Amino acid sequence: MSWSEVGSRWRVKLSEVDWYLCFGLMFFTLVVFGLSMAVWKLNIMLNDADALPIEAVAIKGERKYTSDEEIQVALQDLMKRSFFSADVNQVQEALEALPWVYQASVRREWPAKLKVFLIEQNAVAHWNGDAWLNSYGEVFDAPTNDDIGPLPKLAGPEGQSKVVLTTYGQVSELLEINGFNLNSLSLSPRHAWHGVLDNGILLELGREDKMARIQRFINVFPTLEKQVKTVAKVDLRYDTGLAVGWVNAQKRASK
Structure with a gap:
């Protein structure tokens, strides 16, 4: 087979390729890759305590025996996390582990605050x-x-x-x-x-x-x-x- 015949065969095969499908697959791949990178970067940002820190904890509820210092010590490690990565269930458990706390409820308040309501032991x-x-x-x-x-x-x-x-x-x-x-x-x-x-x-x-x-x-x-x-x-x-x-x-x- 001569080189001219080989070249003509390749031209026929290339003419049969669906270029719209190829470009579509490439575009889809790029979009998926771009979204993946965006989600990855967003996840890093949401878990970055420096970018989205917890700036305040508002404590409500009548307290007689539980001091601010006890609450600060109980939450000192959890407060190092970002606003979104802080687990409110862990915050609740840490507060309810304090000796005079009977029940604690915790919720996030945008943009950087945790609201806590405490009920002490009677x-x-x-x-x-x-x-x-x-x-x-x-x-x-x-x-x-x-x-x-x-x-x-x-x-x-x-x-x-x-x-x-x-x-x-x-x-x-x-x-x-x-x-x-x-x-x-x-x-x-x-x-x-x-x-x-x-x-x-x-x-x-x-x-x-x-x-x-x-x-x-x-x-x-x-x-x-x-x-x-x-x-x-x-x-x-x-x-x-x-x-x-x-x-x-x-x-x-x-x-």
């Missing part, structure tokens, strides 16, 4: 010595705060905090109506109830009929009132009566 009682109970009967750990007034001391097995708090409310209400104040209430591992009044008298209530036994104490107390300073304990774990432990007897027993 401590209503001490729990097992070094923990606290909130108004829902949930246990939480937090440092002691002098701004909190005197609270009842409650105790019980793990998982029984709501039961103890509910029972305390019922028992203390009945006692208060009749002029008594309940300082502490505990539930033993064997589910027996023990209460202590503000005058130091220990009430042994047992496991059953605690409200009826409290009423029995209220009914009988007038006969003990003259000797209230020497009453150490009232055992109400009887079907119809009660037993009184005296202060002197308790001292002798302890010796």
Whole structure:
């Protein structure tokens, strides 16, 4: 085959190529490449803390025990991220990890602010010595705060905090109506109830009929009132009566 024949064949093949399709594919490829580069650059910019920093965090909600310094420390690492890359769920978790924070809600506000609403724990009682109970009967750990007034001391097995708090409310209400104040209430591992009044008298209530036994104490107390300073304990774990432990007897027993 001569070179002239080869050249004529190539000219025929080139004439058969669909140039519109080729240029269309090239244009589409360039567009896709350009969009990919734009998305890549946009992603870099959105995640650049220097280009789009978080300039402010607005904290709302009544706070008594959570300071600005605690919030700053909790968010110091998260604040290094950009406005768009900051995970509001992580911000929420960091705030709710603070000891006196019960709940936090976080949202972005354009162009560079995070808005936070905090709800603090409402401590209503001490729990097992070094923990606290909130108004829902949930246990939480937090440092002691002098701004909190005197609270009842409650105790019980793990998982029984709501039961103890509910029972305390019922028992203390009945006692208060009749002029008594309940300082502490505990539930033993064997589910027996023990209460202590503000005058130091220990009430042994047992496991059953605690409200009826409290009423029995209220009914009988007038006969003990003259000797209230020497009453150490009232055992109400009887079907119809009660037993009184005296202060002197308790001292002798302890010796």
